[in-house]
Amino acid sequence: MSWRFFYHSSVSGALNETIFLPAVDEPTERFLALQELAGLYAASVPRDYQKGTYILHTGNTSKVGNARNFFYHSLGVPAMLIEVGGVNKEGQSIIHPSQHMLKRIQKRHLEALLKTLEAMI
Numbered sequence: 001m002s003w004r005f006f007y008h009s010s011v012s013g014a015l016n017e018t019i020f021l022p023a024v025d026e027p028t029e030r031f032l033a034l035q036e037l038a039g040l041y042a043a044s045v046p047r048d049y050q051k052g053t054y055i056l057h058t059g060n061t062s063k064v065g066n067a068r069n070f071f072y073h074s075l076g077v078p079a080m081l082i083e084v085g086g087v088n089k090e091g092q093s094i095i096h097p098s099q100h101m102l103k104r105i106q107k108r109h110l111e112a113l114l115k116t117l118e119a120m121i
Contacts, residue, residue, distance in 0.1 A: 049086025
């Protein structure tokens with residue numbers, strides 16, 4: 001099974017360190033399975049700019065113009081949007097972290113992905 005993970009950073013910083021799933025009217029068994037795995041992934045990724053781990057957004061999301069919706073609904077591929085980055089101590093949104101921070105973020109996400117894949121076995 002193929003998966004799609006879309007990594008993005010919010011200009012405002014308001015959405016950072018959050019995972020968004022495809023928009024659905026009613027959750028199906030397939031969606032609930034995706035939501036469970038996304039929850040495991042979120043709980044495995046320490047946040048870089050705030051305390052705790054990533055948050056899985058469980059409210060409504062946009063149905064328009066999102067790759068995660070296209071892959072999930074049109075191609076039948078599980079997909080999620082992972083908002084990385086954050087807001088620094090000065091209140092500025094970080095959309096292009098330093099190389100050091102970028103490597104740290106990548107390492108944390110790789111470790112979370114491996115934990116999630118292990119949970120699927």
